[in-house]
Amino acid sequence: MGKQAAPKVQAGAEGTAATGKVFPDAPALRLVSSPKRQKILEGMLEVVGTNGYDTASVRMVLDLTGLYRQAFYDEFADVDACYLEAFDFGVARLEAIARAAAAAEESWQGQLRAGLGAVLAALDADPDLGRALVVEVHAAGPEALQRRSQAMKRITDFIDSARHASEGAGSPPPIAAEGIVAGMHAVVHARLATGEKGGFRELLPEFMYFAVLPYFGAEMASAEMQAAKP
Amino acid sequence: MDSPSTSNPDSVPSGRQSLPRAYLVRSQRERLLEAMLRVAAAKGYEATTITDVIEVAGVSRETFEEMFGDKPTCFLEAYDAVFDVLVAHVTAAFESAAGEPWPERIATGLRALVELLATEADIARLSMVEVTAAGDDARARYRAALARFTPFLEEGREYSSQGGELPADTARFAIGGATSMIFDEIRAGRGPELKRILPDLVFAVLMPYLGPEEAEDEMRRVT
Numbered sequence: 001m002g003k004q005a006a007p008k009v010q011a012g013a014e015g016t017a018a019t020g021k022v023f024p025d026a027p028a029l030r031l032v033s034s035p036k037r038q039k040i041l042e043g044m045l046e047v048v049g050t051n052g053y054d055t056a057s058v059r060m061v062l063d064l065t066g067l068y069r070q071a072f073y074d075e076f077a078d079v080d081a082c083y084l085e086a087f088d089f090g091v092a093r094l095e096a097i098a099r100a101a102a103a104a105e106e107s108w109q110g111q112l113r114a115g116l117g118a119v120l121a122a123l124d125a126d127p128d129l130g131r132a133l134v135v136e137v138h139a140a141g142p143e144a145l146q147r148r149s150q151a152m153k154r155i156t157d158f159i160d161s162a163r164h165a166s167e168g169a170g171s172p173p174p175i176a177a178e179g180i181v182a183g184m185h186a187v188v189h190a191r192l193a194t195g196e197k198g199g200f201r202e203l204l205p206e207f208m209y210f211a212v213l214p215y216f217g218a219e220m221a222s223a224e225m226q227a228a229k230p
Numbered sequence: 231m232d233s234p235s236t237s238n239p240d241s242v243p244s245g246r247q248s249l250p251r252a253y254l255v256r257s258q259r260e261r262l263l264e265a266m267l268r269v270a271a272a273k274g275y276e277a278t279t280i281t282d283v284i285e286v287a288g289v290s291r292e293t294f295e296e297m298f299g300d301k302p303t304c305f306l307e308a309y310d311a312v313f314d315v316l317v318a319h320v321t322a323a324f325e326s327a328a329g330e331p332w333p334e335r336i337a338t339g340l341r342a343l344v345e346l347l348a349t350e351a352d353i354a355r356l357s358m359v360e361v362t363a364a365g366d367d368a369r370a371r372y373r374a375a376l377a378r379f380t381p382f383l384e385e386g387r388e389y390s391s392q393g394g395e396l397p398a399d400t401a402r403f404a405i406g407g408a409t410s411m412i413f414d415e416i417r418a419g420r421g422p423e424l425k426r427i428l429p430d431l432v433f434a435v436l437m438p439y440l441g442p443e444e445a446e447d448e449m450r451r452v453t
Contacts (some may be wrong), residue, residue: 054365055278135369138362139276145417172433172442173449179407179434186406187399193369206397214442218392225397 037075039065044079049128053083053139083140084147090133091151094119095201108165109216110160113228120207123188123200130192130200134185151191156181161214172214180211204228244412259297261287266308271352275364305314306371313359313375319346322380332389333440333448335360337432340408341452344431347412347423354416358409376405387440400438407434429453 013061043065048056056079058072076082101118102111122141123130160177163169191199205228211223265287270278280301284294288376298304323342327335347354363374383401399401408431415424429449437445 046439052366121259149414170442172437173430175430175433176437176442178411179437182434183403183407186410187402190373190402190406192231193366193373203399203416206403209395209397209424210438212398213244214437214445218395218441222392222395227396 036067039211040067040072040075040082041086041089044082045090045129045132048083048136049130049132052138056083080141084143086210087137087144089146090129094122097122108162109212109224110173112211113204117201117204117228118209120200120204124198127192130188134189135193152181152185154198159211165215171217172215176214180214183210201230242317244431257286258289258293262289262297262304263295265310266304267312267352267356269358270305270308271355275360302367303367306367309356309361309368309371312353315353316343316346316357316377319343320379332385333436333444336382336435337448337452340431341428344424344428347416348422351421352420358416359415362413376409379405382426383435390439392441404435404438
């Protein structure tokens with residue numbers, strides 16, 4: 001087995017931009033270990049997103065990144081191990097994008113609209129990344145699905161924080177947040193899996209409707225749906 | 231799986247000659263599909279081999295290849311057969327509740343769904359979990375299969391006081407929410423206790439159409 005120390009993934013505004021092809025405006029993600037490791041992770045995400053998990057190979061990652069075989073095996077034991085870390089890295093990147101966009105907003109609705117809008121725009125810019133994280137994860141085994149669950153839980157917790165957001169917030173059962181995240185995931189997954197180009201940002205109005213409805217009611221949900229239209 | 235016995239004419243070579251070929255072909259096909267269901271649910275799609283399937287079915291490799299050609303094709307047909315069973319079961323329940331208000335019909339349909347999945351672990355595993363790992367064609371099939379539940383939900387648009395406002399994707403959102411929860415339970419090995427999440431499923435499906443208060447009322451009714 002090769003070295004598999006998990007690097008700490010940091011989201012920081014300083015430092016040089018990530019070598020990935022997208023998110024030029026996103027805060028740079030600086031890995032503790034090395035730019036080479038980051039390059040491999042980005043390459044893995046692109047290979048998986050483009051070709052699917054089952055056909056992904058070290059060879060494909062090397063061809064894409066221009067790195068030598070030893071460079072990969074210095075960092076990772078195999079495709080599976082690399083993908084697990086690439087998954088966490090990709091998720092961390094999207095979370096950083098969401099947080100950066102939401103930082104300027106004070107209300108829960110505002111943060112949701114900004115954060116979710118930014119992530120959907122990111123999917124428009126790089127659907128391969130979306131496929132690697134949302135669709136192909138299902139082919140990557142139980143450990144990957146475990147990490148997926150953890151990521152979904154973080155989103156669910158944020159949605160659920162609506163109940164504390166303001167005096168006007170209602171108190172739907174705890175399952176409400178999970179249902180919202182599951183529903184949004186299903187719509188995004190379907191779009192990514194069919195390979196349709198774009199159209200993710202256009203989902204924001206309806207997602208705002210579904211997310212706001214259980215906490216603030218139908219009138220507010222409709223208003224948020226209108227406000228989210230581009 | 232039934233083991234060959236003299237009382238089963240399909241498995242006894244000397245008896246074969248007297249049965250119409252179409253009957254034998256159909257029953258061999260069904261045995262292969264059933265075998266694919268059992269093996270893929272037990273081992274996972276990836277690890278399932280044609281050898282596994284033909285051994286469990288008691289059918290020759292030649293016959294398998296004539297009928298399906300390859301593993302993915304057999305899997306997809308097994309999947310379709312399984313989903314036909316699911317849809318028929320839920321449709322029957324939904325229709326048996328004709329005349330009741332739409333939310334209650336949905337609850338009845340969901341109850342039938344979780345009861346079937348809780349009882350038939352292999353069907354649950356194949357239809358809800360393994361299919362997502364079986365490649366693009368399988369996933370496309372899965373989406374098409376889930377869309378068969380859309381008509382049950384479209385009635386919700388008329389019932390809902392928000393009908394005109396409801397986003398186009400509402401049915402997909404509601405179905406997606408429910409299936410995602412079911413997926414998590416089955417994957418975690420809690421398939422047999424699936425009835426425990428029936429209230430959650432009712433809430434998740436009805437909430438987009440009825441809003442939180444009414445959805446919660448229905449949720450309490452099934453608790």
